[in-house]
Amino acid sequence: MKVLIADAINEKGIENLKEYADVVVNTDISPEELLETIHEYEGIIVRSRTKVTREVIEKADNLKIIARAGVGVDNIDLDAATEKGIMVVNSPESTSITVAEHTMGLLLTLARKLSIADKSVKEGKWEKKKFMGVELRKKTLGVIGMGRIGSQVINRCKAFEMDTIAYDPYLPEGVAAQMGVELTDLESVLKRSDFITIHVPLTPETKHLISTDEFEMMKDTAFIANCARGGIIDEEALYNALVNNKIGGAALDVYEEEPPAENSKLFELDNIVLTPHIAASTKEAQRDAAIIVADEIIELINGSTPQNVLNMPRMDSNTYAELAPYVDLCEKLGSFISQAVNGKIKEIEIIYGGNLSEIENVEMLTRTVLKGVLNPILGSPVNAVNAQLVAKSRGIVVTEGRRDDGKGYDSLIKVTGKTENDKFSAEGTKLHDSKILKVNDYWVDVKPEGHMFIAKYEDVPGSIGKIGTKLGEHNVNIGVMQVGRDEKGGEAIMILTLDKEIPKDVIKEIQALDNVFDAVGLEL
Template sequence: MKVLIADAINEKGIENLKEVAEVVVNTSITPEELADTIHEYNGIIVRSRTKLTADIIKKADNLQIIARAGVGVDNIDLDAATEKGIMVVNSPESTSVTVAEHTMGLILSMARKISIADKSVKEGKWEKKQFMGVELRNKTLGVIGMGRIGSQVVNRCKAFGMDAMAYDPYLPEEVAKQMGVDLTDLDTVLKNSDFITIHVPLTPETKHSVSYEQFDLMKDTAYIVNCSRGGVIDEEALYDALVNDKIGGAALDVYEEEPPATDSKLFELDNIVLTPHIAASTKEAQRDAAIIVADEIIDLAKGNNPKNVLNMPRIDKTTYQELAPYMGLCEKLGSFISQAVNGKIKEIEIVYSGELAEIDNLEILTRTVIQGAVNPFLSSPVNAVNAALVAKERGISITEGRKDNAKGYESLIKVIAKSETDTFSAEGTHLHEARILKVNGYWVDVIPEGHMFIAKYEDVPGSIGKIGTKLGEHNVNIGIMQVGRDEKGGRAIMVLTLDKEIPKDVIKEIQALDNVYEAIGLEL
C-alpha cells in the first residue's frame, strides 16, 4: 500500500503508518502535481491545505481511502469520492477533550475575571475590589448540545461540584440520567443556569437561536460560552445583553465573522472574554488526529473496517447509478419530517414502493433518510455510514418496509416519524428533481428546498386568506402554495415555499389565528 502525506501531520502518525505502507511525504505538493500523481497512491492524508476536488478524484484510479487529520472536510468532494468508491475518514474525537478544556478555561476566566485582572496588573494597577469573582461549586451548568464535547464539559464541571442540565432534542432520558444531567427544554436551561455552554452546529435552525428573547430569559448573573460555531449567538443581542447588564458575562472562541471586524463593539466591553478560534488548537489534538487517521489506514490495510467513514458504504456502480437520484430526496424527506413532528422522535419508518422495492439492498437510502432526520439537531455531522449508529444511540428505532404499488409512479418513498405525542409523514419521488407528493396523507406537490412553512387548519372560508394576510403583514412572500384536504369543511394542510425564512414570532401569530391548529417553519 502506498500513501501520500500531502499536509503536515504529527510525526507519530507517520511512524505508525510506515509499519504497513510505503509512505511518501510531500507537504508542498501543488494541485497540478497532485492531479498528475494521484493515480500512484492507495491512500492520502490531508489537513485543510490540500483540496481534493472532483477533477483530482476522477484521476485517483487506485485510491482506496482519503484521510482528513481533523474534523471538517470542506476541502474534499465527498460525492466524487463516493461515486469513485473511495472511503473518506476523519478524526472527530481528536478535538473533543481539547475543546472541552478550552471551554472550562473560558468558564473559569469569566467566573474569576482572570483576563481583565491580568490586563490590570500588567498596566501597573492593583484593583482587587474590582475583580470579585464567583465559585463554580453549587452552580448550575446548562449545556446546549450534549455530543462528544458537551458531555466532556459536563464531566469536568461535575468535578467542580456543579449541577448540570441540558437541552438536546435527541439525547435519550436514560443516557442523560447516566451522565447525571437533567434533560429539559431550551427555555428551562436558559432560565435556570448560572453558566451556559453551547455545542451545536450552525444550521438554519440554530442560527441566532440565542438572541434577544433568549437573553431576556437568563439570570442577570448568568455567563454564556460559545466554542461551537459563530452565528449561533446573535452578536448584536449579546452586546445589548452585556452592555445593559442583562447577563453577567460571556466568552467567545467563534464569531459570526472571522476574524471579527477591528471596530467590533464587543471589544469595548470588560465582561466578555475573547479568543481567536483556538479551542481545538493543542499539540495533543494535532498528535491524536495524526494517530487516528493513520490507524484508519492501517485498519484498511489489514482488511478491517475504518471507524470514522464519512461517506457511504461501497456499492457497485450500477446500483449506485440507480439509487443516486433518490439520495437527495431521502435526505430532504428525513429533514422534513424531523423538523415537522412534535416532540422527540422515537421511531422512523421508511416504506419503499414500486421499482425501488425490487432492489435488494436499499441500506444507502435508509441511512440517508436517517442522516437528514438527525443532522439538523446534532453538533457532529452525521453521514450515511454512521447514521444508523447515531439513531440507535439516541433511542430512535428504524423500520424498513416495501410495497409493490407505487400509486402510478415508478417509485415512491414514504417516511413516517413518530414521537410520544405525534406522528408525521411525508411521501415523495424523483421526477427530474426531488418532490414531496403527500404530507400526513394529504396530496400535495412541492419541491422540498429552501424556506418552507406548513399550516394545519380547518377547511372553512377565510382560513387560507388569514394565513396569507399574516405573512404579507410581515413582508414574507409566498413562492409556491399547495393545499390538501380530506373532505370539504374538514381538516386541511397547506405547504408553502417562501422567499425568506419565516420569523418564529410570525409562526406564533399564525398559530394563534382562528381555525389554525398548527404552524411549522422548516429550512431545507
C-alpha cells in the same frame, strides 16, 4: 497504498503509516498541484488548510479514503466523496478532552475575570475590588449538545459541584439520566442556567441558534461560552447583549468570520473572553489525531472497515464485532441475487433473522448487500460508501425487515430481488464459511464462490442428465452439485459450482432443452 499527507500532522502518525503505505509528505501543496497529482494517490490526510473540493474529487480516480486529522470536515466535499464511493474519516476522539478542558478554562476565566485581571496587573494596576468573581459551586450549568465534548464538560463540572441541565433533541432520556443530567428544552436551559456552553455542529438549524430573543431569556448574570462552531451565536446580538448588560459575559473560541475583522466591536468589550480557535490545539490532541487517522487508513489497507467513517453509518466497537463476520456473506448474497434474477431490479428486500434481528444498527450489512447487488450490473465500482446513493439513483427500493426465527441457525440473512416479471431469493448464514441454505425457498447447501450455474427445471427423469450432458459436450466440468425441490414432479432448482466459467452460448443451449425453464451463469 500511496498516501499523500497534505497538511502538517504529528510525526508519530506518519511513522505508523509508513510501515504499511507509500507515504508522500507535501504540506505546502498548492490547490493547482493537488488537482494535477491527486490521481496518483489512494489516500490523503488533511487538516484544515487543504480543501478537498468537488473538483479535486472528480480528478481523484484512485482515491479510496480522505482522512481529516481533526473533527470538522468543512474543507471536504462530503457529497462529492460519497457519490464517488470515497470514504471520509476524521478523528473525533482526539479533541474531546482537549476542547472540554479549554471550555472549563473559559468558564473559569469568565467567573473569576482572569483575563482582564491579568491585563490590569501587567499595566501596573492593583484593582482587587474591580475583579470580584463568582464560584462555579452550586451554580447551574446548561449544556447545548451532549455529544462527546459536552459530556466531558459535564463530567468536569460535576467535580466543581455544579448542577447540570442539557438540551439535545437527539439524545435519549435514558442516556442523560445515566449521567445524572436533566434533559430539557432550549428555553429552559437559557432561562435557568448560570453558565451555558455550546457543543453542537453548525447546520441550517443551529445557525444563529443563540440570538436576540435567546439573550432576552437568559439571566442578566449568565455567562455563555462557545467552543463549537462560529455562527451558532449571532455576534451582532451578542454585542448588544453584552454592551447593554443583558448577560454577565461571554467567551468565544470560534467566530462567524475567522479571523474576525480587525475592527470587530467585540474587541471593545471587557466582559468577553476571546481565543483564536485553539480549543483543540494541544500537543496531545494533535498527536492523537495523527495516530487515529493513520490507524484508520491502516485498517482499510488491512481489509477492515475504519471506525470513524463519516459517510457510512457509525457504530460502537461491540456492534462492529458482531456484524463483521457477515460482511462477506452479505456481499455474496447480493451478487448472487443480482446475477440470478431476470430483468431490471426494482426492489431489494433484506430480512435479518436470529441474533441479527436483535442488533439495532445493521446498516453496514444492508449497504454491503447493495454493494453486492450493484457491482455486477454497473460499469463503475460501487462500495459500501456509495451503495445506497447509487441504488436510489437507479430507482431501486430497499426494504429491511427482521424476524426472531433463525430456522435453527444463530443468524440468518434472506435477500430477495424483485423485477417486473421475476423474483429470486437466497438465504444464508455464516458457519466456518459463508453458506447459502435456501434458494427460492428450496433447501440447498451451497458455498457461494467461483464459477456457478443455476437452472430451474421440471423434476422428471432425465432433466438433470440432459443438463449434465450438455455441459460435458462443451468440456465444462462440474465440481459441486446441489438440487432442491418442493415436491416430486414439480419445479426444481439445480445449483452447480464449475471448474471454469460457462460460456453464454452454452447457457442458451441449456435454456432451449426440454423441461428447462431457465438457466443462468454466475461469477462470485
